[in-house]
Amino acid sequence: MPDGGSHYPALVLNADFRPLSYFPLSIWAWQDAVKAVFMDRVAVLSEYETEVRSPSVSMKLPSVIALKEYVPSARRPAFTRFNVFLRDCFACQYCGDPFPTHDLTFDHVVPRSKGGRTAWENVVTACSCCNLRKGNRLPRECRMWPRNPPRQPTSWELQDNGRAFPPNYLHESWRDFLYWDSELEG
Structure with a gap:
């Protein structure tokens, strides 16, 4: 058996x-x-x-x-930490480097303390180093902009990214x- x-x-x-x-x-x-x-x-x-x-x-x-x-x-994928990483292809959206999942965090582009929401349209994948460097600041304050603007992906996009x-x-x-x-x- x-x-x-x-x-x-x-x-x-x-x-x-x-x-x-x-x-x-x-x-x-x-x-x-x-x-x-x-x-x-x-x-x-x-x-x-x-x-x-x-x-x-x-x-x-x-x-x-x-x-x-x-x-x-x-039609609408669940908003989870893993799906954010998958949307961003497991790469930091500030430095562009790929990382294993355990070395990734997510960053609020507009910090929560400044009215930013925890949603597809405001969260990007970040490495610890870039997340610390950006801190609690707006992109224009620290001159760090995400390589791809945060947005809600389709289920098809996540599946397509997963194939890689x-x-x-x-x-x-x-x-x-x-x-x-x-x-x-x-």
Whole structure:
């Protein structure tokens, strides 16, 4: 019997054969994928060599599945720290350098003490050094302007940005399904 699912995750595609999410990548544990197969909610597109057995049934574990009913994505993404980082491609909007998530903060372009709100239109990704340097000042006071003006992204933009950051684990059977809709270089 397979382990708790960490070695046999199934890539989950929407009914249009695109991942439900690129970042984080939409994957299910093997148990959830098998259950969805038996409930006839998904189509199996690719399988692992590993099988699971019951007294009456034997089946290969699904590695790629597609939902039979299309699930529309949210029109407005949630305003979260992670989604701000994803919108800004994990790069400080002041110095332009990319950083791992644990080294990022977010900055209120108009500080809260000066009436700035904690909202898409006023928050940008910043490294600790730039955030400290800007402090509690307006961009014109410290001559630090964000490279990209803060704004609310669409869900599609966040998904598109997420495609640039592949997960640590990609099974070979997933590759064709993850990037088939990418623009080809000429």
